[in-house]
Amino acid sequence: MTPERDGAAPSRRSRTRLAACCAGLTAAALLLSGCGGGSSDSASANAAAAESATPSENMDDMAGMEMGDPSATPADKIPDAEVVEGTFKLLDTRPPGMDDVKGAAWLAQSPKGTTVTVSLTGLKPGEEYMSHLHGRPCSAKGGGEHFQFDKGGPTTPPNEVHLMFTADKSGMGKMTVNNDRKTGEKAVAVVVHPMAAQDNRIACADFDF
Numbered sequence: 001m002t003p004e005r006d007g008a009a010p011s012r013r014s015r016t017r018l019a020a021c022c023a024g025l026t027a028a029a030l031l032l033s034g035c036g037g038g039s040s041d042s043a044s045a046n047a048a049a050a051e052s053a054t055p056s057e058n059m060d061d062m063a064g065m066e067m068g069d070p071s072a073t074p075a076d077k078i079p080d081a082e083v084v085e086g087t088f089k090l091l092d093t094r095p096p097g098m099d100d101v102k103g104a105a106w107l108a109q110s111p112k113g114t115t116v117t118v119s120l121t122g123l124k125p126g127e128e129y130m131s132h133l134h135g136r137p138c139s140a141k142g143g144g145e146h147f148q149f150d151k152g153g154p155t156t157p158p159n160e161v162h163l164m165f166t167a168d169k170s171g172m173g174k175m176t177v178n179n180d181r182k183t184g185e186k187a188v189a190v191v192v193h194p195m196a197a198q199d200n201r202i203a204c205a206d207f208d209f
């Protein structure tokens with residue numbers, strides 16, 4: 001065997017590993033990209049991707065994409081942070097059975113970055129939900145597009161702020177997520193969606209900047 005061939009084998013293996021990794025990322029991106037684009041094709045692709053992946057596969061796909069830590073300090077309890085708050089209001093795009101959803105969201109900014117907390121009641125027990133920071137007020141198409149730190153960049157964390165959570169037996173859901181960067185006053189709203197149908201915006205909260 002020549003030295004060149006010895007060198008070629010490991011590089012083939014790493015290419016294979018890279019391809020597998022990217023396929024996983026694509027699936028995760030599909031799953032996450034939901035509410036911004038808004039075509040029904042993407043909604044059914046999201047639903048299909050969610051159904052075809054087991055929970056543990058989803059976790060693998062999303063490694064490195066922070067979407068919430070239930071034990072993190074909530075945004076309204078961060079010391080020395082500037083905190084704004086918003087109250088969730090129901091949107092006309094909500095799915096049936098979501099008329100009792102209520103809650104609040106907090107956005108805290110400090111030298112360490114941004115912390116967002118959402119807290120809701122009236123959700124369907126055991127169902128999964130997704131919240132994002134959005135770039136427009138709730139009155140403008142229910143929050144408009146997702147807020148992005150780098151506009152036109154990746155539609156996944158950490159370039160966007162996503163919170164994924166499951167409602168408990170009483171229909172309550174609460175989640176906190178941290179991001180190293182500060183949103184300034186550009187992330188003006190937070191929207192909550194059913195995980196499996198992210199085009200259906202349930203409720204939106206405007207922050208009181």
Ligand SMILES: [Cu+2]
Pocket residue numbers: 035036131132133134146191192193
């Ligand atoms: Cu959203």
